[in-house]
Amino acid sequence: MSSMYLRLFIRRAVNTRLYLDRVEDRCDMERSGPPIPVVLFDRLGSSTSCGVHSGNCAYQISLIIKFSMLCHPGLLISLRKFVMSAVSKPEVIFVLGGPGAGKGTQCTNIVNKYGYVHLSAGELLREEQLKPGSKYGELIQGHMVNGTIVPVQITCSLLAQAMEKSGSNRFLIDGFPRNTNNLDGWNEAMSDKVNFLGVLFFDCSEQVCINRCLLRGASGSGRSDDNEETLKKRFQTYQNSTIPIIKHYEAQGLAYKIDANKAADQVFEDVQKVLARLQH
Numbered sequence: 001m002s003s004m005y006l007r008l009f010i011r012r013a014v015n016t017r018l019y020l021d022r023v024e025d026r027c028d029m030e031r032s033g034p035p036i037p038v039v040l041f042d043r044l045g046s047s048t049s050c051g052v053h054s055g056n057c058a059y060q061i062s063l064i065i066k067f068s069m070l071c072h073p074g075l076l077i078s079l080r081k082f083v084m085s086a087v088s089k090p091e092v093i094f095v096l097g098g099p100g101a102g103k104g105t106q107c108t109n110i111v112n113k114y115g116y117v118h119l120s121a122g123e124l125l126r127e128e129q130l131k132p133g134s135k136y137g138e139l140i141q142g143h144m145v146n147g148t149i150v151p152v153q154i155t156c157s158l159l160a161q162a163m164e165k166s167g168s169n170r171f172l173i174d175g176f177p178r179n180t181n182n183l184d185g186w187n188e189a190m191s192d193k194v195n196f197l198g199v200l201f202f203d204c205s206e207q208v209c210i211n212r213c214l215l216r217g218a219s220g221s222g223r224s225d226d227n228e229e230t231l232k233k234r235f236q237t238y239q240n241s242t243i244p245i246i247k248h249y250e251a252q253g254l255a256y257k258i259d260a261n262k263a264a265d266q267v268f269e270d271v272q273k274v275l276a277r278l279q280h
Protein backbone atom coordinates (compact mmCIF):
# COMPACT_ATOMS: atom_id res chain seq x y z
CA MET A 1 0.00 0.00 0.00
CA SER A 2 2.71 2.46 0.99
CA SER A 3 4.27 2.27 -2.47
CA MET A 4 1.06 3.14 -4.35
CA TYR A 5 0.74 6.63 -5.72
CA LEU A 6 -2.11 8.89 -6.76
CA ARG A 7 -1.31 11.39 -9.47
CA LEU A 8 -3.29 14.61 -9.91
CA PHE A 9 -3.00 16.88 -12.93
CA ILE A 10 -3.86 20.53 -13.27
CA ARG A 11 -3.66 22.04 -16.74
CA ARG A 12 -4.06 25.59 -17.88
CA ALA A 13 -3.59 27.13 -21.31
CA VAL A 14 -1.36 30.07 -20.69
CA ASN A 15 1.98 30.97 -22.10
CA THR A 16 3.72 31.46 -18.83
CA ARG A 17 6.44 30.14 -16.63
CA LEU A 18 5.69 29.09 -13.10
CA TYR A 19 7.53 30.23 -10.03
CA LEU A 20 7.33 28.04 -7.00
CA ASP A 21 8.80 28.38 -3.57
CA ARG A 22 10.84 25.74 -1.81
CA VAL A 23 12.36 24.35 -4.94
CA GLU A 24 14.57 21.55 -3.81
CA ASP A 25 15.62 19.85 -6.95
CA ARG A 26 15.42 20.25 -10.68
CA CYS A 27 15.37 17.38 -13.08
CA ASP A 28 13.90 16.29 -16.35
CA MET A 29 10.99 14.00 -15.65
CA GLU A 30 8.72 12.37 -18.17
CA ARG A 31 10.33 14.20 -21.05
CA SER A 32 8.18 14.29 -24.17
CA GLY A 33 8.23 16.72 -27.08
CA PRO A 34 10.27 19.89 -26.60
CA PRO A 35 12.40 20.19 -23.43
CA ILE A 36 10.20 21.07 -20.48
CA PRO A 37 11.59 22.57 -17.28
CA VAL A 38 10.45 20.45 -14.38
CA VAL A 39 10.55 21.50 -10.79
CA LEU A 40 10.39 18.87 -8.11
CA PHE A 41 9.73 19.78 -4.57
CA ASP A 42 8.37 18.35 -1.42
CA ARG A 43 5.72 19.77 0.85
CA LEU A 44 4.73 16.91 3.08
CA GLY A 45 7.97 15.25 3.88
CA SER A 46 9.68 12.82 1.59
CA SER A 47 6.57 10.90 0.59
CA THR A 48 4.83 13.61 -1.45
CA SER A 49 6.38 15.16 -4.49
CA CYS A 50 5.11 17.63 -7.03
CA GLY A 51 6.20 18.25 -10.58
CA VAL A 52 5.52 21.41 -12.53
CA HIS A 53 5.85 21.36 -16.28
CA SER A 54 5.89 24.56 -18.24
CA GLY A 55 5.44 24.01 -21.93
CA ASN A 56 5.08 26.34 -24.89
CA CYS A 57 1.50 27.39 -24.51
CA ALA A 58 0.17 25.39 -21.62
CA TYR A 59 1.30 24.28 -18.28
CA GLN A 60 0.53 21.24 -16.33
CA ILE A 61 1.05 20.57 -12.70
CA SER A 62 1.24 17.05 -11.54
CA LEU A 63 1.13 16.15 -7.93
CA ILE A 64 2.17 12.70 -6.87
CA ILE A 65 0.90 11.61 -3.50
CA LYS A 66 1.66 8.36 -1.79
CA PHE A 67 -1.56 6.53 -0.88
CA SER A 68 -0.37 6.26 2.68
CA MET A 69 -0.32 10.07 2.85
CA LEU A 70 -3.93 10.61 1.74
CA CYS A 71 -5.17 10.88 5.32
CA HIS A 72 -2.40 13.25 6.36
CA PRO A 73 -4.09 16.15 8.20
CA GLY A 74 -1.96 18.72 6.37
CA LEU A 75 -2.69 17.38 2.89
CA LEU A 76 -5.61 19.64 1.94
CA ILE A 77 -3.89 22.78 3.22
CA SER A 78 -0.71 21.84 1.41
CA LEU A 79 -2.63 21.10 -1.78
CA ARG A 80 -4.38 24.44 -1.67
CA LYS A 81 -1.15 26.33 -1.03
CA PHE A 82 0.57 24.40 -3.77
CA VAL A 83 -2.11 25.09 -6.36
CA MET A 84 -2.39 28.75 -5.36
CA SER A 85 1.36 29.26 -5.55
CA ALA A 86 1.41 27.60 -8.94
CA VAL A 87 -1.48 29.44 -10.56
CA SER A 88 -1.05 32.87 -9.02
CA LYS A 89 1.33 35.55 -10.22
CA PRO A 90 4.53 36.11 -8.25
CA GLU A 91 4.21 38.51 -5.32
CA VAL A 92 6.38 41.62 -5.43
CA ILE A 93 7.20 44.17 -2.74
CA PHE A 94 9.41 47.14 -3.64
CA VAL A 95 11.88 48.36 -1.01
CA LEU A 96 12.89 52.01 -1.21
CA GLY A 97 14.76 54.54 0.94
CA GLY A 98 17.94 56.61 0.82
CA PRO A 99 21.39 55.06 0.36
CA GLY A 100 22.29 53.46 3.70
CA ALA A 101 18.73 53.64 5.09
CA GLY A 102 19.00 49.94 5.95
CA LYS A 103 17.08 48.41 3.03
CA GLY A 104 19.46 45.48 2.60
CA THR A 105 19.66 44.85 6.35
CA GLN A 106 15.89 44.68 6.70
CA CYS A 107 15.51 42.59 3.54
CA THR A 108 17.82 40.00 5.12
CA ASN A 109 15.59 39.97 8.23
CA ILE A 110 12.48 39.56 6.09
CA VAL A 111 14.03 36.73 4.06
CA ASN A 112 14.99 34.91 7.26
CA LYS A 113 11.54 35.19 8.78
CA TYR A 114 9.16 35.16 5.80
CA GLY A 115 11.04 33.35 3.05
CA TYR A 116 10.88 36.02 0.36
CA VAL A 117 13.65 36.12 -2.22
CA HIS A 118 15.64 39.36 -1.94
CA LEU A 119 16.69 40.95 -5.23
CA SER A 120 18.79 44.08 -4.84
CA ALA A 121 18.87 46.08 -8.08
CA GLY A 122 22.18 47.66 -7.01
CA GLU A 123 23.71 44.26 -6.24
CA LEU A 124 22.56 42.79 -9.58
CA LEU A 125 24.09 45.78 -11.35
CA ARG A 126 27.37 45.40 -9.43
CA GLU A 127 27.50 41.71 -10.39
CA GLU A 128 26.81 42.54 -14.04
CA GLN A 129 29.48 45.24 -13.98
CA LEU A 130 32.06 42.75 -12.72
CA LYS A 131 31.21 40.06 -15.27
CA PRO A 132 34.13 39.61 -17.64
CA GLY A 133 33.14 40.87 -21.07
CA SER A 134 29.86 42.47 -19.96
CA LYS A 135 28.84 45.00 -22.58
CA TYR A 136 27.28 47.13 -19.83
CA GLY A 137 30.21 47.08 -17.38
CA GLU A 138 31.56 50.55 -18.15
CA LEU A 139 28.17 52.15 -18.39
CA ILE A 140 27.13 50.73 -15.02
CA GLN A 141 30.39 51.79 -13.36
CA GLY A 142 29.89 55.34 -14.69
CA HIS A 143 26.41 55.57 -13.15
CA MET A 144 27.58 54.07 -9.85
CA VAL A 145 30.38 56.61 -9.41
CA ASN A 146 28.22 59.53 -10.54
CA GLY A 147 25.35 58.48 -8.30
CA THR A 148 22.99 58.40 -11.29
CA ILE A 149 20.58 55.68 -12.39
CA VAL A 150 21.30 52.98 -14.97
CA PRO A 151 18.74 52.77 -17.86
CA VAL A 152 15.81 50.54 -16.98
CA GLN A 153 16.23 48.07 -19.84
CA ILE A 154 19.39 46.79 -18.18
CA THR A 155 18.10 46.76 -14.61
CA CYS A 156 14.67 45.35 -15.44
CA SER A 157 16.08 42.51 -17.51
CA LEU A 158 18.53 41.61 -14.70
CA LEU A 159 15.58 41.57 -12.28
CA ALA A 160 13.41 39.47 -14.59
CA GLN A 161 16.22 36.96 -15.14
CA ALA A 162 16.89 36.71 -11.41
CA MET A 163 13.17 36.18 -10.72
CA GLU A 164 12.99 33.40 -13.23
CA LYS A 165 16.19 31.75 -12.03
CA SER A 166 15.14 31.84 -8.37
CA GLY A 167 12.21 29.46 -8.80
CA SER A 168 10.35 31.46 -6.15
CA ASN A 169 7.10 33.40 -6.36
CA ARG A 170 7.68 35.98 -3.60
CA PHE A 171 10.14 38.80 -4.14
CA LEU A 172 11.50 41.80 -2.31
CA ILE A 173 12.85 44.11 -4.99
CA ASP A 174 15.28 46.43 -3.27
CA GLY A 175 16.40 49.79 -4.68
CA PHE A 176 13.90 49.80 -7.52
CA PRO A 177 12.11 51.70 -9.09
CA ARG A 178 14.41 54.64 -8.42
CA ASN A 179 13.20 57.11 -11.06
CA THR A 180 10.45 57.53 -13.65
CA ASN A 181 12.49 55.68 -16.27
CA ASN A 182 12.66 52.67 -13.87
CA LEU A 183 8.95 52.94 -13.09
CA ASP A 184 7.83 53.25 -16.73
CA GLY A 185 10.09 50.40 -17.85
CA TRP A 186 8.82 48.12 -15.10
CA ASN A 187 5.19 48.97 -15.83
CA GLU A 188 5.67 48.23 -19.49
CA ALA A 189 7.52 44.94 -19.09
CA MET A 190 6.47 43.45 -15.77
CA SER A 191 3.54 45.02 -13.99
CA ASP A 192 0.87 42.73 -15.47
CA LYS A 193 2.98 39.65 -14.77
CA VAL A 194 3.18 40.17 -11.00
CA ASN A 195 0.97 40.70 -8.02
CA PHE A 196 2.32 43.97 -6.62
CA LEU A 197 1.69 44.32 -2.88
CA GLY A 198 3.24 47.71 -2.15
CA VAL A 199 6.38 49.62 -1.20
CA LEU A 200 8.31 49.41 2.05
CA PHE A 201 9.67 52.92 2.44
CA PHE A 202 12.60 53.19 4.85
CA ASP A 203 12.56 56.82 5.87
CA CYS A 204 15.91 57.93 7.28
CA SER A 205 17.61 61.31 7.71
CA GLU A 206 20.36 62.20 5.26
CA GLN A 207 22.98 62.55 8.00
CA VAL A 208 22.21 59.11 9.49
CA CYS A 209 22.29 57.55 6.00
CA ILE A 210 25.62 59.19 5.13
CA ASN A 211 27.20 58.10 8.42
CA ARG A 212 26.04 54.52 7.85
CA CYS A 213 27.39 54.42 4.28
CA LEU A 214 30.73 55.88 5.38
CA LEU A 215 30.94 53.28 8.15
CA ARG A 216 29.98 50.58 5.64
CA GLY A 217 32.78 51.80 3.35
CA ALA A 218 35.30 52.01 6.22
CA SER A 219 34.47 48.48 7.31
CA GLY A 220 35.34 47.11 3.87
CA SER A 221 32.18 47.10 1.70
CA GLY A 222 34.50 47.47 -1.29
CA ARG A 223 31.82 49.61 -2.96
CA SER A 224 33.05 52.32 -5.28
CA ASP A 225 30.19 54.58 -4.16
CA ASP A 226 30.54 54.51 -0.34
CA ASN A 227 32.56 57.74 -0.28
CA GLU A 228 31.59 61.29 0.62
CA GLU A 229 31.77 62.72 -2.90
CA THR A 230 29.59 60.05 -4.53
CA LEU A 231 27.23 60.00 -1.55
CA LYS A 232 26.39 63.69 -2.09
CA LYS A 233 25.43 62.91 -5.69
CA ARG A 234 23.47 59.80 -4.69
CA PHE A 235 21.49 61.87 -2.25
CA GLN A 236 20.68 64.44 -4.90
CA THR A 237 19.45 61.63 -7.15
CA TYR A 238 17.44 60.21 -4.25
CA GLN A 239 15.79 63.57 -3.50
CA ASN A 240 15.15 64.54 -7.11
CA SER A 241 14.30 61.19 -8.67
CA THR A 242 13.33 58.58 -6.06
CA ILE A 243 11.25 60.68 -3.64
CA PRO A 244 8.74 61.47 -6.45
CA ILE A 245 8.37 57.71 -7.08
CA ILE A 246 7.67 57.13 -3.37
CA LYS A 247 5.13 59.99 -3.47
CA HIS A 248 3.52 58.40 -6.52
CA TYR A 249 2.95 55.18 -4.53
CA GLU A 250 1.91 57.12 -1.41
CA ALA A 251 -0.80 58.85 -3.44
CA GLN A 252 -2.17 55.39 -4.31
CA GLY A 253 -2.02 54.23 -0.67
CA LEU A 254 0.62 51.67 -1.62
CA ALA A 255 3.67 53.02 0.29
CA TYR A 256 4.30 51.97 3.90
CA LYS A 257 6.60 54.39 5.68
CA ILE A 258 8.90 53.02 8.36
CA ASP A 259 11.14 55.14 10.58
CA ALA A 260 14.58 53.77 9.68
CA ASN A 261 16.56 56.07 12.00
CA LYS A 262 15.93 53.63 14.86
CA ALA A 263 18.09 50.65 15.82
CA ALA A 264 17.86 47.76 13.32
CA ASP A 265 15.84 45.45 15.60
CA GLN A 266 13.31 48.21 16.33
CA VAL A 267 13.01 48.90 12.62
CA PHE A 268 12.32 45.21 12.06
CA GLU A 269 9.49 45.32 14.65
CA ASP A 270 7.82 47.97 12.50
CA VAL A 271 8.55 46.03 9.31
CA GLN A 272 6.72 43.01 10.71
CA LYS A 273 3.65 45.11 11.48
CA VAL A 274 3.59 46.38 7.90
CA LEU A 275 4.05 42.88 6.46
CA ALA A 276 1.15 41.61 8.54
CA ARG A 277 -1.03 44.24 6.83
CA LEU A 278 0.38 43.62 3.38
CA GLN A 279 -0.22 39.91 3.49
CA HIS A 280 -3.92 40.16 4.30
Ligand SMILES: Nc1ncnc2c1ncn2[C@@H]1O[C@H](COP(=O)(O)OP(=O)(O)O)[C@@H](O)[C@H]1O
Pocket: 097, 098, 099, 100, 101, 102, 103, 104, 105, 106, 212, 213, 215, 216, 260, 261, 262, 263, 264, 265, 267
Ligand atom coordinates in the same frame (compact mmCIF):
# COMPACT_ATOMS: atom_id res chain seq x y z
N1 LIG B 1 18.94 50.58 11.89
C1 LIG B 1 20.27 50.61 11.74
N2 LIG B 1 21.04 51.21 12.68
C2 LIG B 1 22.39 51.29 12.50
N3 LIG B 1 23.06 50.79 11.46
C3 LIG B 1 22.34 50.18 10.50
C4 LIG B 1 20.92 50.07 10.60
N4 LIG B 1 20.47 49.42 9.50
C5 LIG B 1 21.56 49.15 8.76
N5 LIG B 1 22.68 49.59 9.36
C6 LIG B 1 24.05 49.53 8.83
O1 LIG B 1 24.14 50.63 7.93
C7 LIG B 1 24.80 50.24 6.73
C8 LIG B 1 23.85 50.42 5.56
O2 LIG B 1 22.82 49.44 5.68
P1 LIG B 1 22.27 48.69 4.39
O3 LIG B 1 21.28 47.71 4.87
O4 LIG B 1 23.40 48.23 3.55
O5 LIG B 1 21.51 49.93 3.68
P2 LIG B 1 20.97 50.14 2.19
O6 LIG B 1 20.72 48.77 1.63
O7 LIG B 1 19.72 50.93 2.37
O8 LIG B 1 22.02 50.90 1.47
C9 LIG B 1 25.26 48.82 6.92
O9 LIG B 1 26.61 48.84 7.33
C10 LIG B 1 24.35 48.27 8.03
O10 LIG B 1 25.00 47.32 8.82
Ligand SMILES: Nc1ccn([C@H]2C[C@H](O)[C@@H](COP(=O)(O)OP(=O)(O)O)O2)c(=O)n1
Pocket: 097, 098, 099, 100, 103, 104, 120, 121, 122, 123, 125, 143, 144, 147, 148, 149, 150, 151, 155, 174, 175, 176, 177, 178, 182, 225, 234
Ligand atom coordinates in the same frame (compact mmCIF):
# COMPACT_ATOMS: atom_id res chain seq x y z
N1 LIG C 1 17.36 50.79 -9.75
C1 LIG C 1 18.65 51.05 -9.60
C2 LIG C 1 19.34 50.68 -8.41
C3 LIG C 1 20.67 50.98 -8.29
N2 LIG C 1 21.33 51.61 -9.29
C4 LIG C 1 22.76 51.97 -9.20
C5 LIG C 1 22.91 53.43 -8.82
C6 LIG C 1 23.02 53.36 -7.32
O1 LIG C 1 23.63 54.50 -6.77
C7 LIG C 1 23.87 52.12 -7.17
C8 LIG C 1 23.85 51.45 -5.83
O2 LIG C 1 22.52 51.03 -5.53
P1 LIG C 1 22.20 50.28 -4.17
O3 LIG C 1 20.74 50.02 -4.12
O4 LIG C 1 23.11 49.13 -4.00
O5 LIG C 1 22.60 51.41 -3.13
P2 LIG C 1 22.11 51.61 -1.63
O6 LIG C 1 21.95 50.24 -1.05
O7 LIG C 1 20.85 52.40 -1.67
O8 LIG C 1 23.23 52.34 -0.99
O9 LIG C 1 23.38 51.23 -8.17
C9 LIG C 1 20.65 51.97 -10.44
O10 LIG C 1 21.23 52.58 -11.34
N3 LIG C 1 19.32 51.67 -10.58
